[in-house]
Amino acid sequence: MRLTKEIYLVGSGEFGLSHDFDCNIYVIDAGDGLIMVDSGAGLGVEEVMDNLSRDGLNKSVRWLLLTHAHADHAGGAHAFRQRFRCTVVAGAPEAGVIERGEEKELGLDVAKRSGFYSPDYVFNPCKVDLPVNHGNLLRLGNVSVKVLNVRGHSPGSMCYFCEIAGKKVLFTGDVVFAKGVIGLLNYEGSSLGEYRRCLPLLRGLGVETLLPGHGIFVLRGGQRHIDLACSRLKRLQIPPNFI
Numbered sequence: 001m002r003l004t005k006e007i008y009l010v011g012s013g014e015f016g017l018s019h020d021f022d023c024n025i026y027v028i029d030a031g032d033g034l035i036m037v038d039s040g041a042g043l044g045v046e047e048v049m050d051n052l053s054r055d056g057l058n059k060s061v062r063w064l065l066l067t068h069a070h071a072d073h074a075g076g077a078h079a080f081r082q083r084f085r086c087t088v089v090a091g092a093p094e095a096g097v098i099e100r101g102e103e104k105e106l107g108l109d110v111a112k113r114s115g116f117y118s119p120d121y122v123f124n125p126c127k128v129d130l131p132v133n134h135g136n137l138l139r140l141g142n143v144s145v146k147v148l149n150v151r152g153h154s155p156g157s158m159c160y161f162c163e164i165a166g167k168k169v170l171f172t173g174d175v176v177f178a179k180g181v182i183g184l185l186n187y188e189g190s191s192l193g194e195y196r197r198c199l200p201l202l203r204g205l206g207v208e209t210l211l212p213g214h215g216i217f218v219l220r221g222g223q224r225h226i227d228l229a230c231s232r233l234k235r236l237q238i239p240p241n242f243i
């Protein structure tokens with residue numbers, strides 16, 4: 001599903017584009033190759049491939065940016081890396097979690113108990129070719145990317161702040177969603193205190209297009225949605241949450 005001239009939504013459980021477990025999977029046409037942002041859970045890979053060809057995207061995925069290690073975002077990385085021989089990029093704090101693929105480290109045990117995955121779901125571990133840290137700058141085709149480590153949802157959650165055809169685009173994973181919603185979990189590694197400390201990193205970026213890992217995306221005025229979450233975190237109440 002084409003969102004802008006360069007950006008497509010090629011997978012999503014919520015939008016019925018791929019397997020129910022899949023987060024939003026975005027693809028950017030970066031000129032001489034495609035950038036995929038998040039990979040879904042790994043059960044909707046064929047549907048994603050169909051969506052790529054239906055959208056006329058017959059270039060190869062050269063880079064796969066993972067926002068964090070959770071299975072609905074990183075579980076498909078192994079399959080796409082095998083298929084495209086793409087460079088897998090993920091935050092250094094969670095690269096080992098993706099490479100080991102252990103259920104407890106991934107939070108999959110609790111997520112299965114909570115009914116988010118079927119008991120027989122298996123996470124395929126994936127090599128991370130390029131672990132990144134806060135402040136790293138990448139040039140992928142004609143897209144520039146600044147890596148922002150915004151902890152709160154998980155310790156290695158990375159937001160990818162991109163300039164795409166002169167527009168400021170932010171991929172947030174599960175850090176912040178449309179309408180000022182945050183992704184706080186009742187699980188080790190997720191922290192309201194880290195949200196208070198780190199979410200202000202996203203202030204003042206002038207984000208036009210906000211592309212979160214779940215729910216609706218925002219094509220114009222994305223910064224307002226982020227600022228709403230920031231201002232809510234300054235009050236006593238816990239801001240609205242995504243689950």
Ligand SMILES: [Zn+2]
Nearest residue numbers: 068070153174
């Ligand atoms: Zn997550």
